[in-house]
Amino acid sequence: MKPIHLVVVDDHALFRAGLVGLLSDMPEFEVVGEAADGEEALSVIRDRKPDVVLLDVNMPGKNGLEVVRELRPHEKCCIIMLTISKEDDDLFGAITYGADGYLLKNVGPDELRKAIIQVVNGKSVLSPEVTRQVMHVVAGMQSVGGEAILSARELEVLTCLARGMTTSQIAGELFITENTVKTHVRHIMEKLNAANRAEAVSKAAKMGLIRLGN
Amino acid sequence: METPSREFQRRVLIVSSHPLFGLGLRRLLDSRPQTDVVVIGIVESVSEAMGAIDHLRPDLIIVDYDDETVSREEVLMRFIEGGERLRIVLLSLEEDHNDIVIYDRRTLLTSKIDDWLAEWPADMGSTR
Known part of the structure; x- marks a missing residue:
């Protein structure tokens, strides 16, 4: 062999x-x-x-x-x-x-x-x-309450949010329109049950969906 | 009565709880063309080493000084400050240790082991 x-x-x-x-x-x-x-x-x-x-x-x-x-x-x-x-x-x-x-x-x-x-x-x-x-x-990902885990694109948007980027900057980075970015952000906040972008980033980091500092 | 070859044999004890490191080092020493070095044991802690020192009488002790399970305090207390005459080599990533010779494991090569052995006084094995 x-x-x-x-x-x-x-x-x-x-x-x-x-x-x-x-x-x-x-x-x-x-x-x-x-x-x-x-x-x-x-x-x-x-x-x-x-x-x-x-x-x-x-x-x-x-x-x-x-x-x-x-x-x-x-x-x-x-x-x-x-x-x-x-x-x-x-x-x-x-x-x-x-x-x-x-x-x-x-x-x-x-x-x-x-x-x-x-x-x-x-x-x-x-x-x-x-x-x-x-x-x-x-286990943290499962605790989302049975809802769908974030899609790959949503994770990309979330990672950009964690880096402090604005809607316009994210649109430029991912080659999508600002409206699409806003839609993704809305879905992310719904899935993570977050009141705003900062809370979404914080919750995602705690759940291990993203790592802060990268 | 010991044979001449036994008289000049260098007896090495390795202290490391990482088998890849300990066994790898043993293989390197065993594969040397010179046959004067024998690894008499690999132990995982300082207390095991103390027992092995009494039973196996090593001439050189090589310590994996970055190994979390090998207590540095115990190494210093029992090997360095102890009364017995022991030849110790500590391997570490850290460079700043006041009175102890520490070898940088990133740059250490097997040829350095030959240097240690060459520096070894010929009577070391029988007089420790």
Whole structure:
């Protein structure tokens, strides 16, 4: 059987070398590239076309989240974040940008081996330590009272509102008319049961629909 | 009676609760062409390390100093300020520690491990 091709991205040289060594001992895998930062990662991944990328989040320069955002949707490789970070921004950022897995670095070699095989088979993987955060957000979304969750376009408008943009600015950003923006805003406020735009943004942030500060 | 090879063997203990780090480091040390280094154990906490030190008598202890489950206070108290003569290497992302040598794990390479071992006095293993 053809081995699964891997690229390992981590700025900690010793950890990366150890990890590459462990993966090289597993017959299912072949490590076809390594990178120590985001820029190098993009170049190596585009060049080697691996099946799976193991990607650190916190790196100098371009971080792991930016790498995921730039790779998607063009590169078809699976991406597993391998990090010490349990921060909401990193976890939900990675999921939003299209990562296939989010594993903490306390994972054991055999769990990592299984996770890599799972993502290749079209599944997603999460460390048990972060599933609660994801479930919390999903629970918040369900508490909308059975009403429809916001549409993708409504989420875009809401994100613009959170950035303090005016109706006119949002219309320009999303290439829609101001009236359409107002309609979306009205629907958002109805769905979130918010009295005004600020309350809609605040409620959406609490429910995890958007992240403030981005 | 010990054989000459055993006499010069360097016994390394790794303290880390992250198996990818501990096992990865062990593999790197095991795969060195020189056979004078042996990883005698990987432990997940300082208290486990103290037990291992008594039983396994390591010559060098490599500590994952950023590991949340490895108490820094305990590392300092028991390894650095303790009475025993121990050779400790702390690996961390942080650079500012007053009297302790901390290696930056971002830039640390396996060749540095060779440097530590080269710096090791030849009698270290038998006189600690």
